[in-house]
Amino acid sequence: MNPFNICPSCSHSSTCVLTAQKDKVWSCSEYDEAHLFDDASETTKQPKREDKPILELA
Amino acid sequence: MATLTAEIKKRSKKAPVRGMMDNVMEQFETAANKINLHPNIKKILSITNNEIIVNFPVKMDNGDVEIFTGYRVQHNNALGPYKGGLRYHPTVDIDAARALAMWMTWKTSLAGLPYGGGKGGIKLDPSKYSQGELERITRRFTFALADNIGPEHDIPAPDVNTNSQTMAWMADTYMSTRPPAERTANQHVVTGKPAGSGGLEGRDRATGYGVYLSIKFWAEKNNESLKDKRFIVQGFGNVGYWAAHFLEQDGAKLVAVQDASGSIRNSSGIHVEDLFNYSKANNGHVSGFPEAFDLDNEKFFRTECDICIPAALGNQITKDNAKIIQARLIAEGANGPTNVEGEKILLERGITIIPDILCNSGGVVGSYFEWLQNRSGELWQLDEVMAKLHKKLKESFDKVYDYATVEGIDMRTAAYCIAIQRIEKAYIQRGIFP
Numbered sequence: 001m002n003p004f005n006i007c008p009s010c011s012h013s014s015t016c017v018l019t020a021q022k023d024k025v026w027s028c029s030e031y032d033e034a035h036l037f038d039d040a041s042e043t044t045k046q047p048k049r050e051d052k053p054i055l056e057l058a
Numbered sequence: 059m060a061t062l063t064a065e066i067k068k069r070s071k072k073a074p075v076r077g078m079m080d081n082v083m084e085q086f087e088t089a090a091n092k093i094n095l096h097p098n099i100k101k102i103l104s105i106t107n108n109e110i111i112v113n114f115p116v117k118m119d120n121g122d123v124e125i126f127t128g129y130r131v132q133h134n135n136a137l138g139p140y141k142g143g144l145r146y147h148p149t150v151d152i153d154a155a156r157a158l159a160m161w162m163t164w165k166t167s168l169a170g171l172p173y174g175g176g177k178g179g180i181k182l183d184p185s186k187y188s189q190g191e192l193e194r195i196t197r198r199f200t201f202a203l204a205d206n207i208g209p210e211h212d213i214p215a216p217d218v219n220t221n222s223q224t225m226a227w228m229a230d231t232y233m234s235t236r237p238p239a240e241r242t243a244n245q246h247v248v249t250g251k252p253a254g255s256g257g258l259e260g261r262d263r264a265t266g267y268g269v270y271l272s273i274k275f276w277a278e279k280n281n282e283s284l285k286d287k288r289f290i291v292q293g294f295g296n297v298g299y300w301a302a303h304f305l306e307q308d309g310a311k312l313v314a315v316q317d318a319s320g321s322i323r324n325s326s327g328i329h330v331e332d333l334f335n336y337s338k339a340n341n342g343h344v345s346g347f348p349e350a351f352d353l354d355n356e357k358f359f360r361t362e363c364d365i366c367i368p369a370a371l372g373n374q375i376t377k378d379n380a381k382i383i384q385a386r387l388i389a390e391g392a393n394g395p396t397n398v399e400g401e402k403i404l405l406e407r408g409i410t411i412i413p414d415i416l417c418n419s420g421g422v423v424g425s426y427f428e429w430l431q432n433r434s435g436e437l438w439q440l441d442e443v444m445a446k447l448h449k450k451l452k453e454s455f456d457k458v459y460d461y462a463t464v465e466g467i468d469m470r471t472a473a474y475c476i477a478i479q480r481i482e483k484a485y486i487q488r489g490i491f492p
Contacts, residue, residue, distance in 0.1 A: 029295035
């Protein structure tokens with residue numbers, strides 16, 4: 001992965017007309033992270049854990 | 059200069075990566091050669107001072123614990139505390155932070171600020187986490203960085219996927235780790251905070267206002283008026299919109315806009331506020347604006363105009379389109395919009411470029427004002443902020459313009475020369491410990 005490439009996580013990525021070099025963008029005023037800061041119930045994709053005592057995690 | 063002549067032991071640190079910073083590195087080399095930068099200072103500026111990597115655990119909403127990796131690279135602090143953004147992105151790594159930190163060193167130096175350069179972030183995809191999780195990640199990252207940041211040492215700011223809320227969490231966490239009597243004296247550990255929590259009035263328009271001022275100063279130097287000047291803007295975000303807003307107030311005419319959704323043109327003029335309102339109601343897109351016609355995207359830079367403002371992303375003006383640009387002035391609102399080959403063609407054609415490092419420096423100057431305001435316990439009104447921005451940016455512009463004129467060089471080279479010379483001077487005056 002190109003370390004400076006922000007296009008893949010941009011919501012405009014598939015339709016953006018600004019550049020064909022979508023592997024070289026490190027800064028863009030149009031950048032819009034999809035679903036950033038959305039509600040947890042819609043974005044958090046983590047398996048439900050079984051209840052365990054907190055101490056076991058330490 | 060005796061203290062600087064000692065041989066500096068060769069070090070194994072990696073130099074900043076090439077790629078997106080190619081242009082910056084090339085400009086650094088050009089300017090370093092132009093000013094005959096002392097080789098020992100060149101060695102110092104070619105590497106970073108400190109590179110901090112922290113791995114820290116955060117409890118997720120479902121009770122699991124995830125380990126995150128955060129970075130902070132501190133490139134140089136010869137002029138003052140490290141300054142630069144924190145980005146949250148899957149591609150963040152030490153190389154990215156290293157290159158961007160170096161870029162910040164030149165930018166703060168040119169702006170005449172008492173800052174050095176830094177950059178950092180966390181390797182993560184923020185869309186995968188809830189707001190509560192992002193808050194805990196941010197707070198734990200701040201705790202992990204501990205005294206590697208501080209209001210007089212290293213002052214982070216928002217960047218990709220971080221915002222005023224992120225900064226508010228960082229400030230609160232950092233302040234909470236201080237002794238009670240010192241907490242409120244540490245609010246300026248970050249900038250870009252919300253206006254109600256120590257942030258600066260007008261911070262949203264600072265960069266765009268700076269772009270507008272750069273154009274205005276250029277017009278004044280050339281005894282020209284902005285009235286009826288036609289301009290085009292690529293990117294209608296914070297920078298593009300505010301630059302267009304202020305230019306229109308001075309009588310200039312917006313004739314074409316391009317954003318991620320497409321391009322529009324109206325040679326009779328596009329009313330900036332109408333377009334802004336349309337864009338707001340249209341998912342932030344300008345395409346389809348009823349008072350202009352949709353334009354083939356490849357024709358955008360061909361538009362007849364006096365001023366071109368690339369305010370979106372890098373590598374937009376290249377050898378492929380530099381020949382067809384009609385503008386007499388390029389004002390770089392974005393970072394790195396003109397590449398080296400494109401710039402060569404533009405300069406040969408007699409087109410002036412106000413370089414990004416100068417043109418979009420209103421943002422970091424705004425950050426400096428926020429820091430000063432917190433540090434001195436003041437609250438500045440919007441008109442005060444704008445007046446101070448005007449004064450500070452005028453100083454920078456005049457220095458670059460006059461240097462370029464006297465030396466017979468382009469403004470970008472002049473800007474880098476000034477930035478690097480300022481750091482060189484500090485090293486010469488202070489010497490190298492011990």
